[in-house]
Amino acid sequence: MPAMNMIQALNSALDVMLGRDPNVLIFGEDVGYFGGVFRVTDGLQRKHGVTRCFDSPIGEAGIVGIAVGMGAYGLRPVVEIQFADYIYPAYDQIVSEAARIRYRSAGDFHVPLTIRTPYGGGIYGGQTHSQSPEALFTHVAGIKTVIPSNPIDAKGLLMSAIEDDDPVIFLEPKRLYNGPFDGHHEKPVQPWAKHPLSDVPEGYYTVPLGEAAVARPGRDLTVLTYGTMVHVAVAAAEEAGVDADVIDLRTLVPVDIKAIVKSVEKTGRCVVAHEATLTSGYGAELCALVQEHCFYHLEAPVQRIAGWDTPYPHAFEWEYFPGPKRVAQAMRRAMEK
Amino acid sequence: MPAMNMIQALNSALDVMLGRDPNVLIFGEDVGYFGGVFRVTDGLQRKHGVTRCFDSPIGEAGIVGIAVGMGAYGLRPVVEIQFADYIYPAYDQIVSEAARIRYRSAGDFHVPLTIRTPYGGGIYGGQTHSQSPEALFTHVAGIKTVIPSNPIDAKGLLMSAIEDDDPVIFLEPKRLYNGPFDGHHEKPVQPWAKHPLSDVPEGYYTVPLGEAAVARPGRDLTVLTYGTMVHVAVAAAEEAGVDADVIDLRTLVPVDIKAIVKSVEKTGRCVVAHEATLTSGYGAELCALVQEHCFYHLEAPVQRIAGWDTPYPHAFEWEYFPGPKRVAQAMRRAMEK
Amino acid sequence: MRNRGRLSLRVPQPKHRPGDKADFSNVAVPPAGSVERPPVDVKARDIAGHAYSMIRVLDDEAKAVGPWNPRLDPEILHKGLRAMMLTRAYDDRMYRTQRQGKISFYMKSTGEEAASVAYALALERDDMCFPSYRQQGLLIARGYPLIDMMCQCYSNARDPMKGRQLPVMYSSRDYGFFTISGNLGTQFPQAVGWAMASAYKGDDRIAVSWIGEGATAEGDFHHALNFATVYRAPVILNVVNNQWAISSFQGIAGGEESTFASRAIGYGLPGLRVDGNDFLAVYAVAQWAAERARANLGATLVELYTYRAEGHSTSDDPSRYRPSDEWKAWPLGDPIDRLKRHLISIGAWSEQQHEALTEELTTLVKETQREVESIGTLADGSRAPTQSMFEDVFKDIPWHLSQQREQSGA
Amino acid sequence: MRNRGRLSLRVPQPKHRPGDKADFSNVAVPPAGSVERPPVDVKARDIAGHAYSMIRVLDDEAKAVGPWNPRLDPEILHKGLRAMMLTRAYDDRMYRTQRQGKISFYMKSTGEEAASVAYALALERDDMCFPSYRQQGLLIARGYPLIDMMCQCYSNARDPMKGRQLPVMYSSRDYGFFTISGNLGTQFPQAVGWAMASAYKGDDRIAVSWIGEGATAEGDFHHALNFATVYRAPVILNVVNNQWAISSFQGIAGGEESTFASRAIGYGLPGLRVDGNDFLAVYAVAQWAAERARANLGATLVELYTYRAEGHSTSDDPSRYRPSDEWKAWPLGDPIDRLKRHLISIGAWSEQQHEALTEELTTLVKETQREVESIGTLADGSRAPTQSMFEDVFKDIPWHLSQQREQSGA
Numbered sequence A, B: 001m002p003a004m005n006m007i008q009a010l011n012s013a014l015d016v017m018l019g020r021d022p023n024v025l026i027f028g029e030d031v032g033y034f035g036g037v038f039r040v041t042d043g044l045q046r047k048h049g050v051t052r053c054f055d056s057p058i059g060e061a062g063i064v065g066i067a068v069g070m071g072a073y074g075l076r077p078v079v080e081i082q083f084a085d086y087i088y089p090a091y092d093q094i095v096s097e098a099a100r101i102r103y104r105s106a107g108d109f110h111v112p113l114t115i116r117t118p119y120g121g122g123i124y125g126g127q128t129h130s131q132s133p134e135a136l137f138t139h140v141a142g143i144k145t146v147i148p149s150n151p152i153d154a155k156g157l158l159m160s161a162i163e164d165d166d167p168v169i170f171l172e173p174k175r176l177y178n179g180p181f182d183g184h185h186e187k188p189v190q191p192w193a194k195h196p197l198s199d200v201p202e203g204y205y206t207v208p209l210g211e212a213a214v215a216r217p218g219r220d221l222t223v224l225t226y227g228t229m230v231h232v233a234v235a236a237a238e239e240a241g242v243d244a245d246v247i248d249l250r251t252l253v254p255v256d257i258k259a260i261v262k263s264v265e266k267t268g269r270c271v272v273a274h275e276a277t278l279t280s281g282y283g284a285e286l287c288a289l290v291q292e293h294c295f296y297h298l299e300a301p302v303q304r305i306a307g308w309d310t311p312y313p314h315a316f317e318w319e320y321f322p323g324p325k326r327v328a329q330a331m332r333r334a335m336e337k
Numbered sequence C, D: 001m002r003n004r005g006r007l008s009l010r011v012p013q014p015k016h017r018p019g020d021k022a023d024f025s026n027v028a029v030p031p032a033g034s035v036e037r038p039p040v041d042v043k044a045r046d047i048a049g050h051a052y053s054m055i056r057v058l059d060d061e062a063k064a065v066g067p068w069n070p071r072l073d074p075e076i077l078h079k080g081l082r083a084m085m086l087t088r089a090y091d092d093r094m095y096r097t098q099r100q101g102k103i104s105f106y107m108k109s110t111g112e113e114a115a116s117v118a119y120a121l122a123l124e125r126d127d128m129c130f131p132s133y134r135q136q137g138l139l140i141a142r143g144y145p146l147i148d149m150m151c152q153c154y155s156n157a158r159d160p161m162k163g164r165q166l167p168v169m170y171s172s173r174d175y176g177f178f179t180i181s182g183n184l185g186t187q188f189p190q191a192v193g194w195a196m197a198s199a200y201k202g203d204d205r206i207a208v209s210w211i212g213e214g215a216t217a218e219g220d221f222h223h224a225l226n227f228a229t230v231y232r233a234p235v236i237l238n239v240v241n242n243q244w245a246i247s248s249f250q251g252i253a254g255g256e257e258s259t260f261a262s263r264a265i266g267y268g269l270p271g272l273r274v275d276g277n278d279f280l281a282v283y284a285v286a287q288w289a290a291e292r293a294r295a296n297l298g299a300t301l302v303e304l305y306t307y308r309a310e311g312h313s314t315s316d317d318p319s320r321y322r323p324s325d326e327w328k329a330w331p332l333g334d335p336i337d338r339l340k341r342h343l344i345s346i347g348a349w350s351e352q353q354h355e356a357l358t359e360e361l362t363t364l365v366k367e368t369q370r371e372v373e374s375i376g377t378l379a380d381g382s383r384a385p386t387q388s389m390f391e392d393v394f395k396d397i398p399w400h401l402s403q404q405r406e407q408s409g410a
């Protein structure tokens, strides 16, 4: 099997799905001839034709509104929002429409829509190319939220998302596109090729939505995380010398509560980590779930590590990014008490 | 002092502020000649003139975008979004613009904007007239989120919000407009006039942002809540026979952490209640804060009571609404363990 | 450039408020038959003038005249008349039902029946409609069971929407009627998306949408026109300019500065302005735009010029913001009355037949209502099973919703 | 209606891709001086044709001709030339600086300098600009310290934005330059709001905004035009049609179906289409629209027809999606070259002077850069104090941010 980086894996998922299902089509800003600013749709227009992968006007609300109508017709549109930071104009069509059409019509209509969008920091993108808006979707009934952390999962989850009959927000950790990243920005970039999870099957397979994975098994402490932070957490565990059970949630809604409970009951300690701003982040939900389901197993408060409650400041990339040092500190705090 | 219901109190706040500050102006859908679909701006156009309180096109994004520009000029616009359910088209202008202009310009510009909007259920409004979207704002750095629960607070908080130099989302519990409501929909509606908190000063005063109030002092258990649910929680405490310390948060961001910690340290037990959907609701943040700040005082898991994770279904108003029965159950659960 | 006069802010005001005498003499009403009917493959720019005129077929004597006369069989006219009258009878009944406290809410389409009924008859049965909340005439004209409409309003056990939506928020895939949103404008780009999908699949069905003139201010109006023009989508986009958006008049939506049909011009789309109370004119325009769409020539924007004869909804009292006699002063009359007079003038109808039909439809609605009430009303407790409120959030119920269903005791 | 041909989806394609020879023979370029200059109180509908033509002043011999000739003093022309040349020199330098890895990102405005510089000179100093990211010429023409611009790009200790924003995302209240957003289109309604505020206060200042032709597809474009027309806001709304939006050509924004200036028509606003590379034409149109706005006659939409000569940003490689010689084939030339030739033709400039000025400005930029680098660069660690990242989220720092500041160790 060829080593693929995350871009290649996502590209392969789209290619396979375009090949399998004539109802799949792709559009978004710059995704057609050019292949997307991160090259995820590279070559798809040439291979599958201009009506299957094409450029759209710069109007995110329009993109999603159009896709909702296509979904109602019976297609499976896969749209790209160029950066997650630009998804807000489409928020109404996502929240009021895509998410609620099945419910409000009592199943008469539904929208099998996938919205792909690169999210997260680590690329000096400043306040409008670094955001992690997942919690703004996990609060909305009727949407699934998915975040992969490696090429194999990225491809398998994306194919599942496209086949899913409900709308899926598929957030791609852009800092992981070209290589795993553990937060050590001072170290040279590693390519995915050296990582076992880059060994991606060429054809069709799926990774089911709603199932977490164990990124690093451990006994002392549970880390609940996703996306780029999975790699940061694994590095932090080594650095803190803590035998952490790092759970890569992969799907945020519906979350794999069994995997969470199993791990926290085992370890009795928990750290929750994400890049998004702390307050009302998805970490708050994880804290709440853990204390609801595992209160009597908890030996210390759940520690949240997250982006600060500020916009993402360009010059303070690494002060903002919740890197391994901060995660390791949280692990130690969780272990001390 | 005259008894005012919440609509009159809010109207009075706007009237006083229009009188005090020529930079205050009001606009929104149907707020001008007609005085708003809930009558909150009734009479203001007649009294203060058409340019100080006027109708706008039906475009929430436009309304907020215009207001951001006015704020940058130096005005203090107060805009109405007719129902909180219709705030999503404006989400980008709120999140990417109003919330971040001070930060991104390093203080060169700021936007003293108040966005008023009726929220919450209890009026058989169905999926698009019942929503509680507060958590979609509490996650966003740079916005304050305020929710009053009675006429005195409503007026005082609204005047503070208008005077505040940061953007404020001011959510008005529409089911409380005409009278306090404890969730007993089968009982006849009580007017505010019979309630002590309807004794509203006619002129100018403020209730500071960021300070919670004790709606019902108690020793056994803390309830953290806001808006309509304050009244539901007080009723539930009586019904459950639990001596609950009901904290009316009033401001969600920045939240009054001292009041929270003081109460939970006293009671050791906590229930969090809101109407919004459970998952990633503001209750999750409250759970997380309580367990972070009071872990070693907690004798039982924090209980969350919230709207179910579904859209608000018209025919199931009272099965959806987290009424006193559900809150009382949660109180008993919190007391049992 | 300095020392200019000071600027001032203009806020548009309607000509008349409660207490004033209604007067529409400012509304230019061109004679019926005076607007040219271009071929469907006309260049949009060559008919820019159509956006400022008004396509009318029925003249003051209720005769059908001019190039837009669709020359319909009386059979179709009878169908149209019946559907408009049934829509009105149904609206009247449901309004009163709301006033009696039996349903929570209602929205009438009185005075605007042609805007939906004429379309329903001009379109193919499987063309897809993306309505706003005031096109109940589409369902009625397409023969959707009245009883199902009414059960939806009653939110009872037979409500096809399972009590999930406010009254009037119908949905029927089988009848080509997209689920109505409470959020204004969202259906407009969705219709364009559906039409693009149809074109993508090499289908021959088109999509049609309706938006209120007030809601054209939403961004989705722009997105719809823009995507429609870029991808040449087979879609008809209607602006129902009924002069009012709750309490604000069409000037607050920009209607005093230009027509809504003229919004098409900047996108390079044809914009047609039509007498919305003229059944034949609406039918003819629908036919023209549908033919254009089906010929792969793209979208048309249509302004249906009409008047909202009643309150915005049962929550509204229009006497608070407009003269109560505006509807009577409205220069384009009543679509039902005008079609009735036309049918009489061609000898295909009579006052007696009209009275009998009115009677028949009133009875039909009453009897349907009796049947609906025998199924049950929300107040009696007839409704979908409680546990159904946890269904259809997703295709399959995830763990957290089944847990919540359990907690709810449903 | 059945048995029609099947529909098909049209996706617009540019005429040329890499490897093709660039050819703009399809671009209609009317002769300079051929478009009428109406009085500023003209009715928008009476100049609908202006949206499809092109206002041009400089003819092929670089002579200023026709009714739009603003007849400017050479002094102003010299100012304009200098500001355009400084903008280009600055852009070139910063681009190279990014390539050297000293700054993280950059966006040039090459070929579009007139779109901002001519405006800056035609407006009053205290009129408020709401730019997108390609109007650095405004700051330069208004005399904003080059060193501060550069420090912003370096995110160093003197960056007025305290390192909070990507390079080029300037802000200066003092110079009437609104803080640039990374989100496209949001500034357009904000400008209208500012203008409405000015009118509300009886002020005489107007607002001006710029948006790319690609970004006109955002809803905010529609909101801006709609609110501007309804409240007759004193604002000038510019669409910079530079033919490209990253990799997608203007047809993807609807530009093949109509002009962007014509979008004004449906709102009842004047829409003027201008040769954006003609300094005098841009100046004249800015003057006209400003006069109209200041006379309380409302907004104007201006399409500045130009060409993005370089990549979208330093992250972009245009040779992947368009012929590399497009810029050379562009029929409207280079705004700097055209103004230079005009000045020479009227005897107010010479090749020698031009060379000397180029030299002077290159040196100025270089010396400024030296000064900036002596203050420091992000890579060296020169930047605002770390704790400042917790400031300006709110006016006052709330408890949770001061706690986080503490936790951060800043």
Ligand SMILES: Cc1ncc(C[n+]2csc(CCOP(=O)(O)OP(=O)(O)O)c2C)c(N)n1
Pocket (backbone or CB within 6 Å): B029, B058, B082, B086, B089, C134, C182, C183, C184, C211, C212, C213, C214, C215, C216, C240, C242, C244, C245, C246, C308, C312
């Ligand atoms: C996004 C959104 N904003 C506001 C509303 C509230 N609202 C419901 S109907 C209405 C007026 C609509 O007027 P118009 O579009 O002219 O349609 P009409 O009722 O006249 O058919 C308003 C403001 C809404 N439903 N959705």
Ligand SMILES: Cc1ncc(C[n+]2csc(CCOP(=O)(O)OP(=O)(O)O)c2C)c(N)n1
Pocket (backbone or CB within 6 Å): A029, A058, A082, A086, A089, D134, D182, D183, D184, D211, D212, D213, D214, D215, D216, D240, D242, D244, D245, D246, D308, D312
């Ligand atoms: C809301 C939003 N969507 C997408 C982007 C990404 N983006 C940045 S610039 C750009 C192209 C803009 O093209 P145009 O408006 O023509 O301006 P130009 O760059 O040509 O000046 C895109 C798609 C963004 N910044 N904001």
Ligand SMILES: [Mg+2]
Pocket (backbone or CB within 6 Å): C212, C213, C214, C240, C241, C242, C243, C244, C245, C246, C308
């Ligand atoms: Mg209307």
Ligand SMILES: [Mg+2]
Pocket (backbone or CB within 6 Å): D212, D213, D214, D240, D241, D242, D243, D244, D245, D246, D308
């Ligand atoms: Mg461009």
